[in-house]
Amino acid sequence: MVTANSFVSMKQVNIDDSFWGQYTQLVRDVVVPYQWEAINDRVEGAEKSHAVQNFKIAAGLAEGEFYGFVFQDTDVAKWLEAVGYLLMKQPNPELEAIADEMIDIIEKAQQPDGYLNTYFTIKAPEDKWKNLTEAHELYTAGHMIEAAVAYYEATGKTKLLDIVCRFADHIAEVFGDGPDQLPGYDGHQEIELALVKLYHATGNEKYLNLSKYFIDMRGTNNFFEEEAEKRGWTSIWHKNRIHIDKKYFQVHKPVREQAEAVGHAVRVVYMLSGMIDIARETNDETLLNASRTLWNNIVGKQMYITGGIGSMVHGEAFSVDYDLPNDTVYAETCASIGLIFSAQRMLQLEPHAHYADVMERALYNTVISGMALDGKHFFYVNPLEVFPSQCHGHNHNYNHIKPVRPEWYGCACCPPNLARLLSSLGDYLYSVNNDTIYSHLFIGGKTQVELNGNSIELTQVSELPWQGKVLYEVSVDAPVSFGLAVRIPGWSDHASIYVNGEEIELSGLMKDGYAVIHREWKNGDKVELKLDMSIKRMKSHPKIRANAGKVALQRGPIVYCIEEADNGGNLQHVRLPKNAELKLAFNDELAGGVVTIEADGLIEEASDWSDELYAANAELQQKPKKLTFIPYYTWANRGEGEMMVWVKE
Template identity: 55%
Template sequence: MDLKDIKIEDPFWGHMQELVTDVVIPFQEDVLNDRQPGVEKSHAIENFKIAAGLSQGEFYGMVFQDSDVAKWLEGVAYSLIIKPDAALEKRADDIIDIIAAAQQPDGYLNTYFTIKEPEHRWQNLLECHELYCAGHMMEAAVAYYDATGKDKLLKVMEGMAGHIIDRFGPDKLPGIPGHQEVEIGLMRMYHATGNEAYKKQARYFLEERGKNPAFFAEEAAKRDWKHFGMIPEDTKYNQSHATIYEQDEAVGHSVRAVYMYTAMADLAATEHDEKLFDACERLWNNMTEKKMYITGGIGSTVEGEAFTKEYELPNDMAYAETCASIGLVFFAKQMLKMSKNGKYADAMERELYNGIISGMQLDGKRFFYVNPLEVNPGVSGEIFGYKHVIPERPGWYACACCPPNLVRMVTSLGRYAWDEDDDVIYSHLFIGQEARLKKADIKVVSEYPWKGHVSYSITPKTGDEFAVAIHIPGYLKSFEVTLNGMRLK
């Protein structure tokens, strides 16, 4: 779905998008440039300047600090569709110029290793997030190209993708990402360019995972250094304990899991791969039926930000990372490509209204990483076992994956509202909007979520017959449909 064809006009989500475009994006831009006093230092833009030789200094931040810039840029791209802003676009172009200058002659792009440990490139896939950062920047590149038609960042990431493809694969070096994401990025690069090599590489990373559960332990044995001190034998943590076709339970780090499931579902739908879709379905059912909070939160424990046992979902110790809820929306939308089952749309709605926007304060300047269902003053944030359950949203984080993830989620909302095939238009979400689809222009007027009234005005574009399938939320016990004033049910 092309975001340029969707204009959100909704009393709830319209306000949320305006908050992100007008407040959150400029605020985060200042944070990424270390211009926002009183919050955790980012240094992420400066890292790119140093890597590009445009500034002097040392790398600062997490090994995956580059990904904060990538997610923010992706959100900017969607924002420029919602609300064109020449000044913001110029500033984004300038940042892209810096990123391009930081790319190495062989296509490699990663500020941590370029600045700090160039001799250790690609030696620690378990911990060091090179492929993760590449995936996020690929997503940003595609989004910016789609929004503006400018391909500078896309060409940069084609160079990085080529570098990755030349290095990892059959008859090359074996490799899988310690934190899945590059698979999503490669699939988006494939959809944008039509280059089959990107889709092939995404499949390689997915299907190589778990073939050798000892891969990360063998990798660790080849080097004499660690980064975080992760345990390479804990293969369930990063879902490398079994192949994707053998896994039937959601285990380990929840964000890693849903990012992997998203790419699996995208590939399954793209290639009409029933075996791969069946694997996705098994994981979906286990996760959403046995390991998901009523809010849609997943990953119930702070220990590894992970899934635990079935139905082990404590309210006051919940982790339920914002990024994990966002990733579940990604997964659900890809599943809807293959199967128009309402349970996927139900999950998207649950996450959007409950598990995701709780991660941002209404002023757009404070954010939750953890989303508990219960907070007890004097205990939450203070007592052992509850220190992650902070009662107030901070302005930023040392590990700031969630705030820019929220930006790209809210600004890309239109991508999740519709699907369209040869003879059916599918409406997944009750969001007020004007949608220019292939078969029809549709105006949706919604009083959701405060009231249950939603109307659709449909203007066909051709003389061909088609159906409009509107998702009815699974929690509804009764509903009424009228067509041109005539009651249908």
């Protein structure tokens, strides 16, 4: 049986955390307002968006041509979704009025049959539903559905929800096994998980069944080839004949038979999220097993230490197991966000700390690395090694690597994805399974939980990521019995736990990586968790060729790197001796104050090297070098320079 493990809604969670509070406030005060300006083309120097203007043209409110990618509408949708999450936590009449005005424009842009997509409305109305392989029609619909559900849950307003219900009803008419329907699915997964959200919001099982249809059909036929044949094998991206790589689109096998992550990384984790949703909703054990297999391949053989996934620029894709280059890596921000979506859903199926560990790894490293500390510059790609001279068009293999974060992108999927994740962070902290409350992430604040008719307030005070202390306090009107399951993270070599000041033996409490304390709780009871925060010299699997002879430093959930701003250039010649003492320090100027790591290292210098490119008897001299390691997420906030996560030992 599939486990019923429900996450506590962000509506019941108020984050008050010294680390994450600055991010939630940054999203509210800076990121969402800035992104509204960006999608309205009012950020000087940033790449053109035209996303809002496309909707105005489709609505008949402006004249002009469609501009941007075929999925440009999703920038507006993800922005609206982030707004919905912000409004759930704090009223903002001005922001709500802006969103309502945008929704009015979207309503006018919707076609009478429910269809909604500005690219096809403005540019190619005769091509609707003719190129599912490339055109992102259902992907774009999915993001608007997610926005509508979030906005409805925040405000109670139904206009956008009604819009997407009409669109979903239209989709249900277009797709299916009937004589006049399309027996297919989208080239970019997203609609599957969105329809499950719509089902939860409306109670209409048609949307759940439609999601299941897309999951079940994927990879079972030659839909992409058959529709390509009908339109003469044309491509939406170029004038040449379309090339269909089934693995790139994850249609090479039915989803229940896919044992390895292949193809476009974001597509894989969005598909996995939809698979897990359907497994949970329909109690489908075969789909659960397939989801678990695919998950294990991703995190066991194809994930970077930073929680990044997708190792190659060609196709923004997975390559093969253990192929994890550091300098040409893709590791798209959206892919790690999708990995977090999948991790949360796996926790709903089976509350195991392994999933929360991955969620935490991606969140503290790749995800927040994707945004500058000012909230106005963003990474699409998150490398683990950067030499800026390679990244300025001199070597085209590195064209995708940016040594500093740009203000915006023509293909701006990552910035609004970051905004919607960070504004909904409260959705990822706690879940309830029968009579047990699970604490998955160490993020401070207050949480209201209803458990078996009892109202429980849980206050968490977390000193992470800099100190390994977490305190929980229980507030109840009367004594109540339940279990409190506290994650013991994989990065902690040892932990101790105390209830009202008395230490409890962990060995008798552990279940699937959680310390589960069952007792009758009284008002004011406290649980204190102390975690080992020693610095770890991390090694990678021997099959990962890029990291042979190298080490990375990690402390708690934070992965560290060396940067030119602290260590000078030529980082490829840096050595960290095996016996070097690793000392903690504090930099109060970087990112509002961070814990750094210092060590006495070495650097190889070629002071006596001649002008010859190769020499038989030349030697590099090793000289002492003070090394400073900073949290990976903070790199590229002090100008352009070299950076390296994995250092030669």
